Amino acid sequence: MELETVRYLKSEHIATVILNRPDVLNAMNKQLWLDLQDALADARRDSEVKVVVITGQGRAFSSGADLKESKLRSPEAYRDYLESLQRVSRQIIRFPKPTIAAINGYALGSGYELALACDIRLAAENAKIGSPEARVASSITGGALRLIQDLVGPGKAKELLFTATSIDGFEAERIGLVNKVVAADDLMEVTYRMAASIAQNSPFSLKMIKRGLRLAQGEASLEALMDFEVEACLACVGTRDRTAALETFEKRKENGRS
Numbered sequence: 001m002e003l004e005t006v007r008y009l010k011s012e013h014i015a016t017v018i019l020n021r022p023d024v025l026n027a028m029n030k031q032l033w034l035d036l037q038d039a040l041a042d043a044r045r046d047s048e049v050k051v052v053v054i055t056g057q058g059r060a061f062s063s064g065a066d067l068k069e070s071k072l073r074s075p076e077a078y079r080d081y082l083e084s085l086q087r088v089s090r091q092i093i094r095f096p097k098p099t100i101a102a103i104n105g106y107a108l109g110s111g112y113e114l115a116l117a118c119d120i121r122l123a124a125e126n127a128k129i130g131s132p133e134a135r136v137a138s139s140i141t142g143g144a145l146r147l148i149q150d151l152v153g154p155g156k157a158k159e160l161l162f163t164a165t166s167i168d169g170f171e172a173e174r175i176g177l178v179n180k181v182v183a184a185d186d187l188m189e190v191t192y193r194m195a196a197s198i199a200q201n202s203p204f205s206l207k208m209i210k211r212g213l214r215l216a217q218g219e220a221s222l223e224a225l226m227d228f229e230v231e232a233c234l235a236c237v238g239t240r241d242r243t244a245a246l247e248t249f250e251k252r253k254e255n256g257r258s
Contacts, residue, residue, distance in 0.1 A: 001042055006035040007057065008042070013050040013199040014192065015043040019111075022058030027066035028110045033084040040091050050199040050206070052095065053191055054118060055102035062111025064132070082141060085110060089142035092117035094214070096207045098198050102191040103127045103178065108166065113142030116151070119210070121177070122191050123169035124184040129177065130166030150217060151176050202241035208232040 001008050007018040017039045019026040026032075043049045056062055073081060092099055092114070101107075101115035103123040112129055115121050123129065131148075133139055140161065148157040152175045160167070169181035182190045198206070215228055 001039065003035040003038060005029070005032040006039055008039045010043075010046070010049060012196065013048060014053060014195045015039070015046070015049045015051070016053045016055070017043075019054075019056045019062050022056075022060070024066060025060035025063035025106055026056045026058070026111065027063050028085070028114075029066040029069045030081050030084055033081075033088050036088045037084075037091065040088070040095065044096065047203075050097060050203050051195040052097055052099045053102055053195055054092075054099065054114065055188070055191070056104055056111075059104070060106040060111070061101070061103045061115060061127070062108070063106045064109025064111045065138075067136070085141055086143075089113065089117045093143055093147075096210065097203070098195075098206055098210065100191055100195055102187055103129065103169070104184070104187055108132055109138075110141060113140070113144040113147075116144050116147040117142055120179050120194070121172075122180050122182060122187060122194070123172050123178040124187045125169045125181055126184055127169040127172065127181075128166045129169070129172050130164065131161050132164045132166070134162060135164040148177075202239065202245065204235070204239050204241060208235060 005019070005021055007016075007020045009016045009018070017036065019028075019032065021027060021029075021032065040052070043052050070078070070081075098120070099118040100120045100122065101118040103115055103121060105124065105127060107115050107123075107127060107129045109132055112131055115129075131140060131144070148160065152160070156175055159165075167175075167177075169178065172178040173181040180190070209232075212228055212232055215224065
């Protein structure tokens, strides 16, 4: 698939979406959000894709909104841009397959919010992560007002957003904003190793677990969540993946006894 602002690759059950505007540190313009929608739609349809990795070309994940473009927008055009952004964020938050953000450098503003929408975040040691919106008289999008609080708690979220402070990968890991910090040169190797580990598992189980986790985060009451857990488990154990997994498990047990 040829896209204007995104490189889209697929290999061994992993789709990689690379934000590709390195001359402007992968600043997010409307075309980039549209290209992201197309890449995600393909990854969603393709049954061979089990995990999606999102990263940036060059020395940035994304520096955030393209401010040069935003200066020229009418209020109506700005609303259209924001709605495109929010559509992609919703798609990633509710994406049926696991998503990993490999934060390879600057992840600011809406670029940071894109990473927050992913299930898992890995960051290079030298990453610069933050929300400068308060400094440029803007506000937070992409569901990040909730996503940040879910990860680091209300107090730390307010500190980060009110001060418009950027933090490095080490601090992001310490406060729980990213899952793991790694050396910059090792970031993609570690990311693909994790993606491959996830891809070994049942796609249907992963889909149901993801849906259940969303419900547990507040999209449903505890009673509705527990009802869902029963139905999800029953749906999973009726799949061919379940039968194959149990056969493999039994063979390993037999080999272990011999």
